[in-house]
């Protein structure tokens with residue numbers, strides 16, 4: 676049974692401070708299974724109790740899993756003193772204290788970014804050991820060749836000697852391709868193309884595992900993942 680203190684549940688699910696949650700509980704704004712509870716330490720079964728705040732149901736979610744269509748110019752971080760971060764794009768009702776991006780996209784990279792407060796999940800998605808491929812659409816400043824695809828397939832050695840795992844490169848046009856990698860080294864795709872003399876003009880992540888960037892999610896917008904989408908992420912592609 677998932678027993679938790681009432682003030683902890685109210686504070687985490689409504690994204691308010693523990694102090695404010697306690698005040699609200701004392702003032703009788705919270706009911707559990709239809710009964711007003713003023714004891715802030717009251718133990719509640721978070722998965723089954725019906726909790727209401729000012730008569731509105733508080734749905735308990737241990738973790739939150741969000742998908743963002745990242746715009747250019749936004750930092751992949753939880754907070755920053757001066758620059759806008761991806762977590763700043765999370766709408767107020769979905770805000771939680773520990774939300775963080777799952778891995779990083781460069782500031783000028785766009786597309787699919789997951790945001791969650793489930794650290795173990797994030798680690799699993801990022802870890803190369805999980806074999807979850809991330810797919811990117813790339814526009815380059817030069818011409819692609821069959822040899823580039825072959826080199827990617829063998830595993831590129833970066834200029835500093837770092838060895839990359841085998842990657843998949845599908846050539847879509849003279850300077851356009853889709854690339855899949857299952858690791859996330861610093862600026863990896865840009866550096867991989869750099870080794871064959873190509874610069875990256877545009878980079879957009881379009882897929883993580885079996886989850887494609889939702890077509891109806893406008894750039895800069897963020898929403899909760901459905902249970903099905905969440906399952907799709909870890910499907911090996």
Ligand code: URA
Nearest residue numbers: 781784862863864865
């Ligand atoms: N590779 C890069 O070079 N940049 C990104 O943002 C993601 C992968």
